[in-house]
Amino acid sequence: MSFIPGLGIAKGMGLTLRRFFAPKATIQYPETAPDVAVRFRGRLQLLYDELGNVKCETCFQCAQACPVECIDMGGFDTRGRFHVHWGAAEQFAERREESALRRSGRPVPDTAYEHFGGIDTAPVDAILKRHDYDQKMILAILADIQDVYGYLPVAALKRASQVSGAPYALLYGTATYYSQFHFEKPGRTVAICRCTTCALAGAGRVARTLARELHTEIGRRPTAGGVALESLHSHIAGAASPLVTLDGRPHPVTAASAAAWARSLTAASESPASAGRTDA
Amino acid sequence: MNRDAILTAPARFPRLLLPAGEAGPATDLSAAVEAGAFAALRKAVEELQPQGVLAAVAESGMLGRGGSGLTLGDKWRACARAGAAGDAHYVVVNGYQSDPAVQTDRVLLETNPFAVLEGAAIAAFAVGAAEVLVAVRVEAADAIRTLETAIEAAEKAGYLGEGILGSTVDIRVSVSPLQGSYMLGEETVLLKALEGKRGQPEQQPPYTTERGLFGKPTLVHGPQTLAAVPVILNGGMDGFEWTGPRDFAGTVLVQLSGAVLRPGIAEVPFGVTLSEIVDIAGGLPPSHRLKALLVGGPSGGILPPEAMSLVYDHENLERAGAHIGSGSIVVVDQHSCVVDLAAVLTRFCADEACGKTIPCRIGLRRLAEIGSRICEGQPRGDEVTRLSDLAHDVAASALCAHERRATLALASLVRYFRDELDAHILRNSCPAGICHPKADARAGATS
Numbered sequence: 001m002s003f004i005p006g007l008g009i010a011k012g013m014g015l016t017l018r019r020f021f022a023p024k025a026t027i028q029y030p031e032t033a034p035d036v037a038v039r040f041r042g043r044l045q046l047l048y049d050e051l052g053n054v055k056c057e058t059c060f061q062c063a064q065a066c067p068v069e070c071i072d073m074g075g076f077d078t079r080g081r082f083h084v085h086w087g088a089a090e091q092f093a094e095r096r097e098e099s100a101l102r103r104s105g106r107p108v109p110d111t112a113y114e115h116f117g118g119i120d121t122a123p124v125d126a127i128l129k130r131h132d133y134d135q136k137m138i139l140a141i142l143a144d145i146q147d148v149y150g151y152l153p154v155a156a157l158k159r160a161s162q163v164s165g166a167p168y169a170l171l172y173g174t175a176t177y178y179s180q181f182h183f184e185k186p187g188r189t190v191a192i193c194r195c196t197t198c199a200l201a202g203a204g205r206v207a208r209t210l211a212r213e214l215h216t217e218i219g220r221r222p223t224a225g226g227v228a229l230e231s232l233h234s235h236i237a238g239a240a241s242p243l244v245t246l247d248g249r250p251h252p253v254t255a256a257s258a259a260a261w262a263r264s265l266t267a268a269s270e271s272p273a274s275a276g277r278t279d280a
Numbered sequence: 281m282n283r284d285a286i287l288t289a290p291a292r293f294p295r296l297l298l299p300a301g302e303a304g305p306a307t308d309l310s311a312a313v314e315a316g317a318f319a320a321l322r323k324a325v326e327e328l329q330p331q332g333v334l335a336a337v338a339e340s341g342m343l344g345r346g347g348s349g350l351t352l353g354d355k356w357r358a359c360a361r362a363g364a365a366g367d368a369h370y371v372v373v374n375g376y377q378s379d380p381a382v383q384t385d386r387v388l389l390e391t392n393p394f395a396v397l398e399g400a401a402i403a404a405f406a407v408g409a410a411e412v413l414v415a416v417r418v419e420a421a422d423a424i425r426t427l428e429t430a431i432e433a434a435e436k437a438g439y440l441g442e443g444i445l446g447s448t449v450d451i452r453v454s455v456s457p458l459q460g461s462y463m464l465g466e467e468t469v470l471l472k473a474l475e476g477k478r479g480q481p482e483q484q485p486p487y488t489t490e491r492g493l494f495g496k497p498t499l500v501h502g503p504q505t506l507a508a509v510p511v512i513l514n515g516g517m518d519g520f521e522w523t524g525p526r527d528f529a530g531t532v533l534v535q536l537s538g539a540v541l542r543p544g545i546a547e548v549p550f551g552v553t554l555s556e557i558v559d560i561a562g563g564l565p566p567s568h569r570l571k572a573l574l575v576g577g578p579s580g581g582i583l584p585p586e587a588m589s590l591v592y593d594h595e596n597l598e599r600a601g602a603h604i605g606s607g608s609i610v611v612v613d614q615h616s617c618v619v620d621l622a623a624v625l626t627r628f629c630a631d632e633a634c635g636k637t638i639p640c641r642i643g644l645r646r647l648a649e650i651g652s653r654i655c656e657g658q659p660r661g662d663e664v665t666r667l668s669d670l671a672h673d674v675a676a677s678a679l680c681a682h683e684r685r686a687t688l689a690l691a692s693l694v695r696y697f698r699d700e701l702d703a704h705i706l707r708n709s710c711p712a713g714i715c716h717p718k719a720d721a722r723a724g725a726t727s
Contacts, residue, residue, distance in 0.1 A: 031486075060478065074697050135476065136476045137476060139473070139474035157544070171384060178479075179459060180459055190317040195381030196381045196383070196574060197610065199578075199625055200612060200616050200621060208652075233419065233461075233462070234380045235380050
């Protein structure tokens with residue numbers, strides 16, 4: 001084979017030239033949408049962090065987007081706010097938690113199924129009829145269901161999904177986003193205003209103390225018999241800062257008195273629960 | 281009810297949004313019409329036609345109050361052009377106002393509902409929308425009641441509803457009370473909530489003017505922007521002599537709170553300085569010294585006392601590391617700790633994040649943790665560098681405005697309050713005496 005000077009460069013430039021006139025594959029997303037099948041959703045992959053925990057946030061975006069409703073999920077949501085009651089218990093974190101408890105010889109709480117208790121779903125049908133089974137009215141429908149039962153029972157949501165034809169993930173995923181919806185029977189609730197004026201008056205320190213003393217975090221689901229800690233979405237006009245409410249009524253609390261007050265709250269609500277525990 | 285929260289501004293400040301002086305009940309339509317309400321709508325329908333309105337709004341060069349940098353004219357033109365022929369268009373009034381401490385939009389809707397409704401009707405007429413949705417907080421019960429009464433009265437008088445002002449144009453207005461998330465103030469999240477969906481922001485483009493509510497072209501504006509529209513058409517912005525740039529002509533509602541004598545709401549023209557605004561609230565109480573200004577609400581920036589000479593408009597605040605945001609201005613005195621304030625605000629923004637983008641969901645949480653470590657006197661290594669790097673990365677990879685601005689509080693701390701940070705990190709002491717880093721560290725060790 002004879003050596004021709006510049007052959008390599010010519011070959012390279014030839015390729016460049018061919019590519020230059022070939023049709024372009026780059027799509028200017030999001031200005032231009034890619035041309036894919038209507039039901040194409042990409043490939044699903046669950047990611048794990050370095051400790052082996054599923055990184056899933058249980059945000060229900062994938063389940064809501066799934067055209068054939070084949071995605072289900074279970075376990076606690078990542079912020080520990082509530083139990084996700086969707087799909088079989090054999091999925092993901094739930095199974096793992098259960099077997100860990102069994103191995104350590106502790107009783108396994110049946111949290112996955114306590115929410116499936118039978119309820120009278122006749123009011124759900126009436127509510128759906130009143131809203132004309134309209135999927136755009138989901139927020140109003142959920143609010144009405146919560147008005148009837150005091151919380152959102154899974155059986156009621158399943159019924160609503162069945163009757164209206166709205167995917168369960170759509171109902172459940174929407175309900176989990178808005179803070180006014182609850183999935184457990186409401187207990188005592190301490191709410192703290194987090195507006196800028198209250199922040200300046202020490203609401204941050206009050207919130208830290210309350211969270212430590214109530215063994216919870218803001219927005220997190222309380223342990224059985226515990227007191228829930230939430231944030232107020234709007235400062236009550238005329239109320240003093242920092243504003244803390246107990247079951248909706250303002251309660252004067254300062255950074256100094258917060259710890260003692262929280263302890264008195266937990267002592268009051270713990271006594272019946274601990275009595276029940278000794279009986280069992 | 282909230283009218284007594286309105287502060288009396290100097291007489292030289294014009295009042296374009298809030299009713300001047302002692303007005304009667306806000307829902308009295310005949311009194312409002314006598315004062316000039318719906319004159320601009322009549323002019324639009326009978327004289328200008330949609331094209332004329334678009335031209336007049338474009339000529340005014342006014343920018344939306346949300347700070348997106350788009351002029352009203354461009355936004356309205358884009359919305360009017362978008363969509364197939366006969367496609368539904370929507371106008372959404374974003375009166376949700378997520379900042380828990382601010383009630384400016386609520387007060388505007390309560391005291392001057394017809395101005396907002398008229399502005400929304402003109403916008404709907406210009407872009408060809410038959411439906412206007414006014415999103416309000418459930419907690420703002422007075423505003424909802426006022427709006428519903430006002431809409432009913434205006435429909436009866438033929439200003440809204442079917443065939444407005446004797447024309448063939450229909451404009452139906454409805455009130456949508458919403459609740460449950462701080463994020464609903466973001467426009468794409470608000471549209472999701474109005475559709476009855478989970479509130480997650482969407483990538484833009486496509487902009488809401490092309491694909492908004494139910495996938496249709498939608499115009500989203502705050503009540504203050506819309507209330508200024510009739511003023512534009514009536515020629516009220518002409519000869520508006522203020523030092524601010526022309527495209528930001530007009531007034532804005534601010535909420536003053538913190539260490540001021542008279543906290544409340546004031547209407548100020550763009551182009552005045554922050555010290556002039558703080559003076560409306562009576563300035564600081566005697567023996568209180570100005571330490572900082574929190575401008576823009578929970579996701580705002582913390583500015584040093586020198587910022588009092590700063591001109592209050594979008595551009596100047598952005599350059600200083602703050603933004604108009606909710607219109608909140610909180611005065612911080614020497615008894616408060618800016619490090620604690622920034623840490624608490626960042627924690628709030630992290631808790632309220634929707635979780636769609638990872639830099640926001642995890643980055644803001646880490647930022648809040650750095651903030652509370654500094655407050656508790658347990659810094660790990662070079663926290664300031666870590667903080668500025670992370671804040672920069674989160675803001676650079678932001679999907680929505682919340683993510684971009686939630687980093688402002690801590691970032692402005694690094695920029696303006698290095699001595700306070702150093703006092704906490706290096707000397708383990710808090711100049712305001714509230715963080716008690718050492719005491720907290722001991723409590724953490726024993727528990």
